[in-house]
Amino acid sequence: MTLDARFSIVRHTFTLDVDVHVAPGETLAVLGPNGAGKTTLLRALAGLAPITNGSISLDGTVLDEPDHSVFVPVEKRPVGLVFQDYLLFPHMTVIENVAFGLRARGTVRESARARAGELLEWVGLSEHAEKKPGQISGGQAQRVALARAMAVSPRLLLLDEPLAALDVTTRRSVRTDLSHLLANVDSARILVTHDPRDARVLADRMMIIENGRIVQSGSFDSIAANPATPYVHELLGDVS
Amino acid sequence: MKTARSTRRAHDRAPWPVVIVATLAIAFFALPFIGLLGRTPWSDLFNVLGESRVRTALWLSIRTSVASAIASLTFGVPLAWVLARGRFPGRSAVRALCTMSMVLPPVVGGVALFFSFGRQGVFGRFLDDWFSFQFTFSVWGVILAQTFVAMPYLVLTVEAAIRQADARFEDAARSLGGSRWYVFRRITAPAIRPALIAGAVLAWARALGEFGATITFAGNFPGTTQTMSIATYLALDTDAREALVLSVVMIATSFAVLFGLRDRWMGAATGMTR
Numbered sequence: 133m134t135l136d137a138r139f140s141i142v143r144h145t146f147t148l149d150v151d152v153h154v155a156p157g158e159t160l161a162v163l164g165p166n167g168a169g170k171t172t173l174l175r176a177l178a179g180l181a182p183i184t185n186g187s188i189s190l191d192g193t194v195l196d197e198p199d200h201s202v203f204v205p206v207e208k209r210p211v212g213l214v215f216q217d218y219l220l221f222p223h224m225t226v227i228e229n230v231a232f233g234l235r236a237r238g239t240v241r242e243s244a245r246a247r248a249g250e251l252l253e254w255v256g257l258s259e260h261a262e263k264k265p266g267q268i269s270g271g272q273a274q275r276v277a278l279a280r281a282m283a284v285s286p287r288l289l290l291l292d293e294p295l296a297a298l299d300v301t302t303r304r305s306v307r308t309d310l311s312h313l314l315a316n317v318d319s320a321r322i323l324v325t326h327d328p329r330d331a332r333v334l335a336d337r338m339m340i341i342e343n344g345r346i347v348q349s350g351s352f353d354s355i356a357a358n359p360a361t362p363y364v365h366e367l368l369g370d371v372s
Numbered sequence: 373m374k375t376a377r378s379t380r381r382a383h384d385r386a387p388w389p390v391v392i393v394a395t396l397a398i399a400f401f402a403l404p405f406i407g408l409l410g411r412t413p414w415s416d417l418f419n420v421l422g423e424s425r426v427r428t429a430l431w432l433s434i435r436t437s438v439a440s441a442i443a444s445l446t447f448g449v450p451l452a453w454v455l456a457r458g459r460f461p462g463r464s465a466v467r468a469l470c471t472m473s474m475v476l477p478p479v480v481g482g483v484a485l486f487f488s489f490g491r492q493g494v495f496g497r498f499l500d501d502w503f504s505f506q507f508t509f510s511v512w513g514v515i516l517a518q519t520f521v522a523m524p525y526l527v528l529t530v531e532a533a534i535r536q537a538d539a540r541f542e543d544a545a546r547s548l549g550g551s552r553w554y555v556f557r558r559i560t561a562p563a564i565r566p567a568l569i570a571g572a573v574l575a576w577a578r579a580l581g582e583f584g585a586t587i588t589f590a591g592n593f594p595g596t597t598q599t600m601s602i603a604t605y606l607a608l609d610t611d612a613r614e615a616l617v618l619s620v621v622m623i624a625t626s627f628a629v630l631f632g633l634r635d636r637w638m639g640a641a642t643g644m645t646r
Binding site: 178179180205206207208209211212213215219221223232233236237280281283284 | 538540541543544545546547548549550551552554555558559562563
């Protein structure tokens with residue numbers, strides 16, 4: 133019924149060692165300085181980078197556990213990804229992008245497009261269905277990326293800096309839109325960001341990592357009230 | 373029409389010694405063709421092209437070069453993928469091996485093919501014993517020799533495109549449930565399409581011009597193995613007009629290919645970056 137991950141992953145000289153638990157319908161924000169291991173965490177959970185020790189399980193199913201030689205590859209995991217720069221496939225229309233996951237899993241074209249149409253309606257982009265990704269704005273691209281990830285009903289949704297590519301002037305309204313959309317998503321969610329405002333608006337809980345280790349976790353207010361490291365203090369100082 | 377302003381901004385005038393030497397270099401490439409075109413019997417062009425010997429060689433070259441281009445695509449694209457994305461020891465050595473025929477004298481390639489796939493060759497004798505099949509002196513030999521020399525052009529073009537393509541698009545596609553093969557077909561292949569076209573056309577053009585490996589391995593039989601290049605070479609001794617006309621056909625083809633690819637060849641493979 134939830135994500136249970138306790139693992140370490142060694143990449144070159146860097147080690148990430150974390151303990152992450154997220155319930156369905158809950159959003160955990162992961163914050164940390166550049167190079168702290170945020171993206172590595174997402175790649176490990178998604179199955180793009182195998183872990184070195186420990187285990188990752190979702191709803192009781194083990195996805196990665198090197199000690200028992202279990203590794204479920206990325207395409208078999210019920211995990212959705214929204215990338216920082218969205219990575220919409222440039223040669224496909226918006227609706228084809230959203231339908232991609234269903235088509236890849238063998239759904240026939242018509243039903244895949246019908247489902248993709250519903251998702252585009254959900255994110256309010258029905259009228260842009262036949263456009264190419266190059267013809268829509270960054271905020272719209274982000275919603276397409278969310279719809280595309282949700283099309284395959286993932287039980288864990290991973291969002292990697294979903295607002296970082298946006299203009300400062302639009303970031304705020306897109307953040308609000310995103311929080312409304314995520315409220316309808318019943319999968320467990322992890323949001324990686326370096327902006328504490330994202331965490332405050334979008335997440336239920338926060339976890340802060342530095343140098344591959346968790347330095348603090350809890351609610352926004354509790355962390356802001358009692359920052360554990362100079363970085364956390366600096367990070368939350370001007371927001372609360 | 374360019375405005376005076378854009379012309380003024382766009383041109384950085386080169387130093388005059390550079391201009392002079394560059395002009396000499398251009399002349400070096402242009403003069404042989406001017407000489408050849410000057411001697412070409414233009415009024416007889418179509419008569420000579422209509423002669424059965426020439427027509428036979430032309431038709432054979434078209435068929436075998438297209439077959440070689442298709443063979444290069446079929447085998448070269450997977451090879452390029454493995455070279456670009458595979459992680460195995462000795463990858464550089466494998467790449468060197470598979471592209472060596474680009475720099476090797478084609479005659480040497482022909483000799484190598486002769487002693488391996490020839491009728492008495494190390495592997496060729498089994499083909500003869502078991503299937504009564506032989507490459508030498510047959511159309512298949514021509515295609516084999518041409519593919520041997522032409523495929524590296526496709527492999528290098530496509531490999532570069534796959535390397536430059538953003539692999540994170542493939543990550544995104546796989547995270548949506550796409551198998552590796554599905555992702556290759558729907559994401560990678562469309563992204564490298566310009567390189568696939570450029571590579572196939574380059575391989576085709578190289579196959580069309582292949583001479584050394586073909587004559588060494590497949591021989592020189594009109595209608596079966598006497599391609600345009602071979603016919604041109606032989607015609608020099610008997611009928612220079614034929615040699616000139618065949619040369620003009622090949623020059624026109626090569627120029628058209630390179631001119632048509634001028635953007636795609638070099639600037640290919642920007643497909644995936646938005």
